[in-house]
Amino acid sequence: MGHLDHATFGWLTPVLSYVMACIGAALGLRCTVRALGASGRSRRNWLLTAASAIGTGIWTMHFVAMLGFGVSGTDIRYNVPLTVLSLLVAMIVVGAGVFAVGYGRHRGRALVLGGLTTGLGVASMHYLGMAALRLHGDVNYDPVLVGTSVVIAVVAATAALWAALNIKSPIAVAVASLVMGGAVSSMHYTGMIAVSVRVSPSGLALPGATAMQFIFPLAVGLGSYLFLTSAFVALSPTAGEREASASAQRPVESVAP
Template sequence: MQEMHQHYNAVLVVLSYVVSVLGSFTALQFALGISRAENPGQRWVAVLAAGTAMGGGAIWAMHFIAMIACNMGVQVTYDVVLTAISALLAIVACSIGLAVVSVGAVGWLNLLFAGVLMGLGVAGMHYLGMAAMLTSAQISYDGGFVVLSVVIAIVASMAALWLAFNLRGRLQMLGSALVMGVAVCGMHYTGMSAVDMAMGDTLPAGFAQGLSGDYLGMVVFGVVVVLLALALGLNIVRQQRRAALTI
């Protein structure tokens, strides 16, 4: 079988990092509301908002845009159902991690437990997203790189959870978001390094119905950035109103 090589669209690679940073910063802003919640309802709203920004924006959108950035030399579309489930998995995993850590003091034991849960969810999202690829290429994985990508996902998740409950200043959050973006991208591209592809002959069932398009990566980036920016803006306005009421 003829071995295939990956080539990346540099613009989409940069955009995948940008959306990861914006998603991380938005999640850190929403995480402020978890510790400030006055009742369980407010706490769960804050947890889900931060989990959605982190899982959907910082992690899944980064992953999907970076997948589209990868040119494998063959036609590729993406199964709609599996792609949607992978996004939901990332959001649920991040929300569970935030919920676990937010119970009581942030100790190393619950941080480790939550980080493992969230990291496994993030890694699961990545490989489920890979399974959503519909292409004639035959895909296999290097076990060593797969394990390394899971370890990176767990460590990055622990760092993200610690930062979510230990940062307050926006400049600190911005710096942390830049670092988190590197960690998320590191996990993704390590996972992509685990992939071995060989030329195949047959397109899978459902190929024609899969997600595709020359500008799909740009569209996903634009939609997610607009949603994150709106959510971030509304949250900042709400924080300012609360601060004004306490004066």
């Protein structure tokens, strides 16, 4: 059996991956709240931003954590198409969950459907990302721990969406983001504890890209996207602020000749 190391860089990758998950969750929940206060094209755009933020946050969290993943006795490579597919799946499935909440007529049913879909999106992204692993040996999973990780993902997503819909204060959204980030991280590491690797040493070159060649630049790019989008969303006025500024300008216009 190969010895698995989940933190080859010490605390750096777990902490950084948690931060990325929290930023993605905070941005996604904020956009979901904004979407519910908007209508038409504006609502759709906010929901698309929410889906891309949560999807990007989850994906970046997973692969930043994977930068710290090592197996004694073998190098690790990543299959590039599968890795990109895992990002698209995260965005599309999470998007379906967020849209279920954004357009759901019945709040409770929309929440259950949205939480289930988003949670399954988190889990499917994780295991697709794991399927992209290439190493000398066989990777096996403990089915009970895999099941537990999926349940954690679904419960966490439902709780976070519930918080986004029912809590409006910035502090509460921040707490919900920390909880969701923690849940996504615990789902990830539960999924990783489920992994065992039987190494069969080989001199053959592994197919795929190394983490530093491919995962690291992509994670940095997506991380930058999250930070920039967060800044944009934080600075853009809410519907209430827009109405206040519009009503403040009206008397001036009526006085003008």
